[in-house]
Amino acid sequence: MSSAEDSAMSIAIVFHSGYGHTAKQAAALQEGAGATATLVEIDPQGELSEAQWQVLDEAKAIVFGSPTYMGMVSWQFKKFADASSKRWFNLAWKDKLAAGFTNSASMNGDKSVTIHYLITLAMQHGMIWVGTGMMPANQKGSVRDDINYLGGFPVC
Ligand SMILES: Cc1cc2nc3c(=O)[nH]c(=O)nc-3n(C[C@H](O)[C@H](O)[C@H](O)COP(=O)(O)O)c2cc1C
Numbered sequence: 001m002s003s004a005e006d007s008a009m010s011i012a013i014v015f016h017s018g019y020g021h022t023a024k025q026a027a028a029l030q031e032g033a034g035a036t037a038t039l040v041e042i043d044p045q046g047e048l049s050e051a052q053w054q055v056l057d058e059a060k061a062i063v064f065g066s067p068t069y070m071g072m073v074s075w076q077f078k079k080f081a082d083a084s085s086k087r088w089f090n091l092a093w094k095d096k097l098a099a100g101f102t103n104s105a106s107m108n109g110d111k112s113v114t115i116h117y118l119i120t121l122a123m124q125h126g127m128i129w130v131g132t133g134m135m136p137a138n139q140k141g142s143v144r145d146d147i148n149y150l151g152g153f154p155v156c
Contacts, residue, residue, distance in 0.1 A: 012056050015065030016042040016076040021103050022067045029063060029101065046079030057087070061097035062127070064118045068102045071110035073117055081121050094126035101155055108150075115154050131155070 011033050017023035023041070030037040038059070040052045048056075056062055066077035073081070087093050100118035102111050122129050136151030143149070 010059045011037040011061045011063060012040050012059035013037055013063045013065060014040040014042065014048075014052075014056060014080070015063075016046070016067070016074050016080070017065075018044075018067060018069070018074060018076075022065050022101075025101050025103055026065050029065075042076050042080045044076065046076035046083075048080060048083075057092060059096065061099070061130075062093065064098065064100040064121065066100075066102055066114060066118070068104040068109050068111050068114045071113050073102075073114050084121070084125070088125055091126050096125075096127050097130055098122035098125070098127035099130045099155070112152070112154075115152070119154060129154070 013026050013029055013033075015022050015026045017026070026039055026041075030039055038055050040048065040055050042048060064077075066073035069075075072078075084093075098118075100115055100122070102114040102118075103109075104111050104114075119129055131154045132148065132152070134148045134153075137143075137146030137149045138151055
């Protein structure tokens with residue numbers, strides 16, 4: 001496969017995880033996406049290396065991941081988002097596909113605020129947000145472990 005074809009399919013999963021839960025989500029996503037997905041972990045200081053920024057710049061799709069801390073992304077993720085304004089100035093990420101994920105201790109946990117921040121970030125970059133397209137598991141017989149039990153569409 002040529003490197004052009006490689007980059008045409010490439011997915012970068014950029015995330016911060018303070019205590020490992022979001023890292024587990026990121027790893028599961030990478031496993032599901034296959035060999036073309038690269039994990040890009042934001043460090044405890046909210047920094048990425050130049051090589052990590054390059055992975056994002058070259059990816060066809062960027063998936064954003066952050067834990068929900070106090071009803072929002074972690075400060076480390078926000079620092080990364082603010083630093084991405086350098087790409088925003090010339091719309092370097094325009095038309096890339098975007099998606100996002102979060103997790104929280106409570107089932108609700110105000111995760112939707114975090115997800116809507118990730119959507120706003122993607123929209124500011126001119127990216128194309130991809131939701132789940134999955135119907136909610138809200139039938140009488142639905143149980144907590146059903147996919148999309150919480151009935152979210154941007155993410156479940
Ligand atoms: C500073 C802080 C703030 C948190 N705020 C929330 C919150 O608003 N809602 C919630 O349900 N859980 C909250 N939690 C729990 C985390 O969302 C949960 O433990 C998550 O799995 C942590 O992900 P991580 O291991 O990737 O850091 C908070 C945890 C921390 C450390």
